[in-house]
Amino acid sequence: MAKMRPWVAVTSTDEMPVTLSPVRAALKGIAPVKVVELPFRPLGSAETRQYARMLSGAIGMLLRPGYVTSELLELLPALQVVAVHGAGVDQVDVEACSARGVLVTNAPGANAVAVAELTIALMLNLARRIPESAARVHGEGAWGEARHTGIELRGRTLGLIGLGQIGGRVADIARALGMKVVAFDPGLTAAEIRERGARPLGFETLLGRADVISLHAPHIPATERLLNRAAFAKMKKGVLLVNAARGPLVDEKALARALTHGRVGGAALDVLNGEPPDPANPLFAAPNVLITPHMAGSTVECLEAIAATAGADMARVLSGRKARFPVNRPARPRA
Numbered sequence: 001m002a003k004m005r006p007w008v009a010v011t012s013t014d015e016m017p018v019t020l021s022p023v024r025a026a027l028k029g030i031a032p033v034k035v036v037e038l039p040f041r042p043l044g045s046a047e048t049r050q051y052a053r054m055l056s057g058a059i060g061m062l063l064r065p066g067y068v069t070s071e072l073l074e075l076l077p078a079l080q081v082v083a084v085h086g087a088g089v090d091q092v093d094v095e096a097c098s099a100r101g102v103l104v105t106n107a108p109g110a111n112a113v114a115v116a117e118l119t120i121a122l123m124l125n126l127a128r129r130i131p132e133s134a135a136r137v138h139g140e141g142a143w144g145e146a147r148h149t150g151i152e153l154r155g156r157t158l159g160l161i162g163l164g165q166i167g168g169r170v171a172d173i174a175r176a177l178g179m180k181v182v183a184f185d186p187g188l189t190a191a192e193i194r195e196r197g198a199r200p201l202g203f204e205t206l207l208g209r210a211d212v213i214s215l216h217a218p219h220i221p222a223t224e225r226l227l228n229r230a231a232f233a234k235m236k237k238g239v240l241l242v243n244a245a246r247g248p249l250v251d252e253k254a255l256a257r258a259l260t261h262g263r264v265g266g267a268a269l270d271v272l273n274g275e276p277p278d279p280a281n282p283l284f285a286a287p288n289v290l291i292t293p294h295m296a297g298s299t300v301e302c303l304e305a306i307a308a309t310a311g312a313d314m315a316r317v318l319s320g321r322k323a324r325f326p327v328n329r330p331a332r333p334r335a
Contacts, residue, residue: 005032005057006031006057006058006059006078007031007032007033007034007057007058007059008023008027008031008032008033008034008058008059008060008061008062008314008318009033009034009035009036009055009058009060009061009062010023010033010034010035010036010061010062010064011035011036011037011038011061011062011063011064011065011066012035012036012037012064012065013037013038013039013040013065015040015065016040016064016065017064017303018035018062018064018085018303018307019303019304019306019307020033020035020307021307022304022307022308022311023062023307023308023310023311023314024311025311026308026311026312026314026315027060027311027314027315027318030315030318030319031059031060031318036051036054036055037065038051038063038065038066039065039066040065040066040275040276041067041276042067042069043067043069043072045071048069048071048072048075049075051066051072052072052075052076055072055076055079056076056078057078058076058078058079059078059079059080059081059318060079060080060081060082060083060314060317060318061079061081061082061083062083062085062307062310062311062314063082063083063084063085063091063092064085064086066091067091067092068082068091068092068093068097069093069096070093070096073093073096073097073100073102074100079102080101080102080103080317080318081102081103081104081105081314081317081318081323082097082102082103082104082105083104083105083106083107083310083311083313083314084104084105084106084107084310084327085107085306085307085310086106086107086110086111086297086306087106087107087108087109087110087111087218088106088218088219088245088246089104089106089327090218090219090246090248092104092327094327094328097328097330098328098329098330098331099330099331100330101330101331102330103317103323103326103328103330104326104327104328105310105313105314105317105323105324105325105326105327106310106325106327107305107306107309107310107313107325108164108165108325109165110302110305110306110308110309111166111296111297111302111305111306112165112166112168112169113169113299113301113302114296114297114298114299114301114302115166115244115296115297115302116166116169116170116173117173118244118270118292118295118296119166119170119214119216119242119244119296120170120173120174120177122242122244122268122270122290122292123153123158123212123214123240123242123268124153125268125290126212126240126242126265126266126267126268126288126290127150127151127152127153127212127240128148128150128151129148129150129266131290132146132148133146133147133148153174153177153178153179153212154177154178154179155178155179155180156179156180156211156212157179157180157181157182157209157210157211157212158170158171158174158179158180158181158182158210158211158212158213158214159182159183159184159201159206159207159209159210159212159213159214160181160182160183160184160185160198160213160214160216161183161184161185161203161206161213161214161215161216161217161226162183162184162185162215162216162217162218162245163183163185163188163193163196163198163216164185164216166216166244166245167183167185167196167214167216168196168197170214170216171183171196171197171198172197175197179212180199181197181198181199182198182199182200182201182206182209182210183196183198183199183200183201183206184200184201184202184203184206185217188200204234207231207234207235208234208235208236209236210235210236210239211236211239211240212239212240212241212242213227213235213239213240213241213242214241214242214243214244215227215241215242215243215244215245215246215249215250216244216245217245217246217249218245218246219245219246219247219248219249223246223248223249224248224249225248225249225250225251225254226249226250227241227249227250227251227254227255228251228254229251229254229257229258231254232254232255232257232258232263232264233263235258235263235264237262237263237265238262238263238264238265239263239264239265240264240265240266240267240268241255241264241266241267241268242267242268242269243267243268243269243270243271244270244271244296245271246271247269247271247272247273247274247275248273250269250273252272252273252281252282252283253282255267255283255286256282256283256285256286259283259286259287259288259289260286260287264288265288266288266289266290267283267286267288267289267290268289268290268291268292269283269289269290269291269292270291270292270293270294270295270296271294271296272291272294275294277291309325312324313325
């Protein structure tokens with residue numbers, strides 16, 4: 001039997017597309033690229049075996065939709081590298097990859113402009129209640145009665161939880177709008193936070209002072225449900241919340257309760273804890289909520305940048321060179 005030619009899988013669907021041209025350009029002469037429509041949800045054992053057969057022989061995977069689990073890795077002995085389409089790697093069992101000699105890479109900063117711009121857009125939509133007014137004009141033919149009296153962001157205090165590349169860009173735009181910017185980021189020194197244009201504050205102090213809070217932290221054990229019932233109780237009454245980072249950073253039941261009781265004046269969420277969301281999610285019944293379908297990185301420019309970054313790093317790894325953006329250090333790299 002002829003030996004299967006090594007190839008690279010790109011997980012892509014109509015709902016979560018990958019721009020293929022920069023990936024193919026980066027991997028030209030290294031390995032052919034094929035698209036695999038991996039679902040964006042955890043797989044059962046039978047489905048894992050089914051998709052493992054479709055991925056058989058792949059030496060690399062550019063992962064947008066889908067999850068890389070220990071069970072899937074066990075069935076893909078040829079796999080050497082998983083390049084995540086973005087900065088967050090919570091779709092990948094990184095520990096299992098390390099144990100099996102599979103390198104994981106990401107694309108930090110490639111989505112920074114797109115996510116920062118959407119964050120500001122969500123902030124403005126909350127402040128001016130644009131979606132409600134537009135819906136009434138289109139759906140009811142209303143005019144004067146569809147007008148809402150909102151607030152200006154100028155002079156308000158924006159609290160950023162996380163001040164990496166995305167948070168830093170949000171800070172720049174917010175200052176241009178005349179906002180005061182404060183930030184909490186345990187990974188940065190106070191001097192580094194000031195250099196990025198924000199005033200450093202402790203977590204609880206920030207909660208009590210911010211008029212608008214925007215999340216830009218990774219999903220790790222320390223940030224799981226970072227904004228919980230106790231955190232909401234410490235916030236200013238009527239605070240606005242934006243989350244375009246990761247859904248599990250927020251206790252959604254606690255947020256729904258805070259919205260219902262007016263502790264939180266409005267929430268704009270591009271991510272939820274579980275996607276696609278459960279229709280029974282209490283946020284769907286809560287007032288003053290704007291939910292978008294994890295679209296922060298969905299711009300032409302962003303998709304090009306992420307694909308180029310991920311494809312180039314995968315090409316480096318498969319050519320025997322070091323990755324620019326490694327996430328783990330496999331004990332025994334697969335050959």
